[in-house]
Amino acid sequence: RDAGSxxxxxxxxxxLQLQHLIQQAVRSGKLRAxxxxxxxxxxxxxxxxxxxTVRKAIAGxxxxxxxxxxxGSGTFIAPAVQVEQPLSRLSSFTDDMLGRGLxxxxxxxxxxxxxxxxxxxxxxGLSPGELVSRFDRLRTADDVPMAIEHAVVPNRLVPDPEAVSSSLYAVLIGRGHAPRRALQRLHAVLLNSEQAKLLQVxxxxAALYIERRSFDQDGVAVEFTSSYYRGDAYDFVAELSLGS
Ligand code: 16G
Structure with a gap:
């Protein structure tokens, strides 16, 4: 079909001609992210x-x-948004994206x-059966789906879940429970079909499953959040120092 090109x-x-052809198809929207x-x-x-020749063009x-x-599944046009996320910074999704101009x-x-x-x-650190407020959200950057987050907060800190319309951290900060310290763990997972559909992949x-527990200045646990970050859109970066 494109042989004449x-x-x-x-x-x-x-x-190189093939590379230009592919780049052109992406720019014109014929091939999408x-x-x-x-x-x-x-x-x-x-x-x-x-x-x-095809292999050489693709490799480039x-x-x-x-x-x-x-x-095992082939070659794809890279995601529209690619993010490098420091692993050791306690920040909110909202601030992270704003900081990147997204x-x-x-x-x-x-x-x-x-x-x-x-x-x-x-x-x-709640007693069994104590109430929590839950927030399940698809997070987007410039309307591109980036992560699925399930945040759980002690209900007494945010008794009115409707109060969270955009940033959860903004609400916690506003109520005197700014996250000051967090524990985080992550591991690799494969998205199930429901998650893949939400993230449009x-x-x-592959995705990174991340759990975060954050604490306020008094050491009160303010969130327990499990998230699925797109493995193809995120690079997590950290600075290492020589251990003793
Ligand atoms: C980040 C945090 C998440 C937190 C959210 C608040 C990770 C892995 N997760 O996505 O724990 O709940 O930010 O963002 O970094 P928000 O203030 O924009 O709602």
Whole structure:
């Protein structure tokens, strides 16, 4: 179909021509973020060029961050938003995105009050059955879905869950419970199909599951949040120092 777009007599090497073709397709919206690229074999057939050339073109665009390869499922156009997130900073999603010049968003998937589960009461230091406020949100940056977050807060700190319309931390700060310190753990997971749909990525895409417990200046646990961060959109970075 696009075979005519490559010019064998041009002094520009074929792999570079193919790279330009792909870049053009992305710029014009013919290929969209997270969309799969045709397979190496299909591209070489359609364009009448060798697979070695196709491979070289793809490798170059992967290097540039324009394409991403997902093991076992193929090559995709890189996500529209790519974020480097320091691992040791206690910040809110809203502040993180604003700091990057991106517009933070929250789509509520659920919100309400209920008794803490055993896991939640352990995490927040509550008595069994004490009430918590829950906030389930899809977080977006410039309208691109980035993470799914399930935040649980002792109900006495935020008895009115409707008060949280955008930033949870803004509400906690406003009520004298600014998060000052947090414990965090993370591990790799594969998204289930419901999560993948929300994040607009293919089923089985890798994600980082992150749990955070934050405490205010008095050491009161103010949140227990579990999040699923898109593995293809996030790089977590940390500074290491020599251990003793
Ligand atoms: C971050 C935190 C999350 C916190 C949220 C508040 C991680 C892994 N999670 O996403 O624990 O609840 O920020 O953001 O960093 P907000 O103030 O914009 O609602």
């Amino acid at each position: 490559l010019d064998e007599s041009s002094p520009t090497p074929l792999y 997270d969309e799969a690229l045709p397979s190496e074999r299909d591209l070489s057939r359609q364009l009448g060029i060798s697979r070695v 665009l992967v290097e540039k961050g324009m394409l991403v390869q997902r093991w 517009h933070p968003g929250a789509v509520f998937l659920g919100r309400g009050v209920g008794p803490a589960t055993p896991k939640e009461s352990m995490a927040l 293919p089923d089985g895409t």
